Amino acid sequence: MITDEHIESYINSLAPDIPKELDNLEQWALDNKVPIIRRSMQSLLSFLIKTHKPKNILEIGTAIGFSALFMEHCSQEDCRITTIEKVEMRLVNARKNLAGHSRISLCEGDAEDILNKFSNDHTKRYDFIFLDAAKGQYLKYLEYIRKILIKGGMLVTDNVLLEGSIAESKFSIERRNRTIHMRMREYLNELTHCEDFDTVILPVGDGVAVSVYNKIEDTEHHFVTN
Numbered sequence: 001m002i003t004d005e006h007i008e009s010y011i012n013s014l015a016p017d018i019p020k021e022l023d024n025l026e027q028w029a030l031d032n033k034v035p036i037i038r039r040s041m042q043s044l045l046s047f048l049i050k051t052h053k054p055k056n057i058l059e060i061g062t063a064i065g066f067s068a069l070f071m072e073h074c075s076q077e078d079c080r081i082t083t084i085e086k087v088e089m090r091l092v093n094a095r096k097n098l099a100g101h102s103r104i105s106l107c108e109g110d111a112e113d114i115l116n117k118f119s120n121d122h123t124k125r126y127d128f129i130f131l132d133a134a135k136g137q138y139l140k141y142l143e144y145i146r147k148i149l150i151k152g153g154m155l156v157t158d159n160v161l162l163e164g165s166i167a168e169s170k171f172s173i174e175r176r177n178r179t180i181h182m183r184m185r186e187y188l189n190e191l192t193h194c195e196d197f198d199t200v201i202l203p204v205g206d207g208v209a210v211s212v213y214n215k216i217e218d219t220e221h222h223f224v225t226n
């Protein structure tokens, strides 16, 4: 948690109630130590989905399906949600929890393989992407995201502040966490300095980057010809 626990609890107390099914699933995840979006992130995600009104959401990192079900709850009836997960232990629960939810499709496999396939299939285009998977891979995923996110689409990346350690010098980070620290810094640097994304980083939950894609179409490149 980056913000003061006291303040976070107060803000959480203002969050609207979630349906019983989601409440039970959230409790199950907490009891079984499955990392799912926190209350503060739920409020932000709900706000972004209600204002952006996406029709095609892609989630990278399903876990047991909590955030996919939460996004189904916040989105309009004509919005479809595709969610990617590769770990069998999570998939067992995700399949069960998402069964009967016709607006949600579970894609089983490694995110990079699936993103690669989607980027070569013009029917797989999204106006909202929620990135909540292997933190060290985000920069690699961004190249595929550039192909499948439509112009004006929104990219929401969770856990970008690594419990606050992102702001520390790499020398004060435990050796085993240095690669992830370096890769997340590279990812945030790219998102905030590139031409094609406008990004704001918010200290919500474990830190979230909210980006809007100003896709540069091929026809927008101006080549100098002799």
Ligand SMILES: C[S@@+](CC[C@H](N)C(=O)[O-])C[C@H]1O[C@@H](n2cnc3c(N)ncnc32)[C@H](O)[C@@H]1O
Binding pocket: 035, 036, 037, 060, 061, 062, 063, 064, 065, 066, 067, 068, 084, 085, 086, 087, 090, 109, 110, 111, 112, 132, 133, 134
């Ligand atoms: C933080 S959890 C997702 C939580 C979920 N979005 C929620 O809030 O309910 C991250 C998930 O990403 C999955 N994951 C990590 N690396 C992956 C990869 N390369 N391909 C697919 N899924 C991956 C993990 O197995 C884990 O279940």
